[in-house]
Amino acid sequence: MKLSKNLPAARTKIAGGNSIMSFFSLELHNELLTRVEKLGFVHPTPIQKQAIPVILQGRDITGIAQTGTGKTAAFILPILHKNIILQNKGEKKVIKALIVAPTRELAEQIHEVIITFGSGLGIRSSAIFGGMNINNQIKELNKGVDIVVGCPGRLLDHLARKTIDLSKVETYVLDEADQMLDMGFLPDIKKITSRLPHKRQTLLFSATMPTQIQKLTKTIQIDPKQIEIRKSEAATQVTHSMYTIDQNRKPELLKHIITNENSFSTLVFTRTKYRAKILASKLAKGGLNATALHGNLSINQRRNAVDGFKKGKYQIMVATDIAARGIDISSISHVVNFDVPDTPETYIHRIGRTGRAAKTGIAYTFADRTEMKAIYQIEKLLKKKIMINSHDFN
DSSP: OOOEESOSOTTOBOTTSOBOOOGGGTTOOHHHHHHHHHTTEEEOOHHHHHHHHHHHTTOOEEEEOOTTSOHHHHHHHHHHHHHHHHHHTTOOOOOOEEEEOSSHHHHHHHHHHHHHHHTTTTOOEEEEOTTSOHHHHHHHHHTOOSEEEEOHHHHHHHHHHTOOOOTTOOEEEEOSHHHHHHTTOHHHHHHHHHTSOSSSEEEEEESOOOHHHHHHHHHHOSSOEEEEOOHHHHSTTEEEEEEEOOGGGHHHHHHHHHHHSOOSSEEEEOSSHHHHHHHHHHHHHTTOOEEEEOTTSOHHHHHHHHHHHHTTSOSEEEEOHHHHTTOOOTTOOEEEESSOOSSHHHHHHHHTTSSOTTOOEEEEEEEOGGGHHHHHHHHHHHTSOOEEEOOOOO
């Protein structure tokens, strides 16, 4: 979650007398604005400023925005706004909004944002994904909820059991749509979409706009408004630099950086689950507070890793790209690409985990000779060269 906060007034002025847009100009419900103000948030991010008015108009949206731009709040605030109005009209508690996310971590993070902004408003949200007792989820659904955040597999389980009713959904959100397609969820998305009312608002958010996403928007949306936040806006506060180094020396370099820099919270990315596990274990044996986050862990193990990293129990978290989706921790000081990512877009996702909430961040990339082609593609996307550092740490 990212919004501009801790500024002195909701209608702050800038030089020349022009008004900086505040949440108070977005025509959100007064109860919700009171909550936003109480939390200390004042000015919307670019994606929020552009998306919220269009969503409130009832239009479909295709939002292209990188991680760290505040897109979660861009769709959560209008959903809460609509639910407050329906609640005040005495509408029955049924699922009025469905948000689909590719990973458990992202689903939980979205759910937490709903709880943060919806606290005290009487709106009930439920997070539904695998790894948790399905019977407990059924009990929660039976109590009546307004918003469901879920992953495709578990949502289909509930639909097969007829333990979830999506017939009253008014707002349908697909978050990180490109990632869902990369993970092979397109058939599941089609099945879920087929169970929704034809008359609905569909909001699709994606970091990139590949051909598959373009085709998907044509089949599930009606005349969507496309909103794109330029990639440079997603990570303007991050310093990029690179080390050229052989694979076998990467662990040594990583330990040197963590030991000699003020890297109080470092997120390290590897390509595979096995490398994440081995590297975290090696760092821990070397006396560093490190944990791993990857798909082979149970839901409780993943929660313990993320919570421990968030609270400072672990200085380092070694993660795969899939597992790291949905991590929203503003205190991350460094991101290290231990393995160069497969695509330039993945690089943007990774480094977007630092430099959040108006803070600065540092992104290091370790590249051997075989990975330089990928570096050139990243530089092309960034439209600038990545600074090369020396690594004299003998």
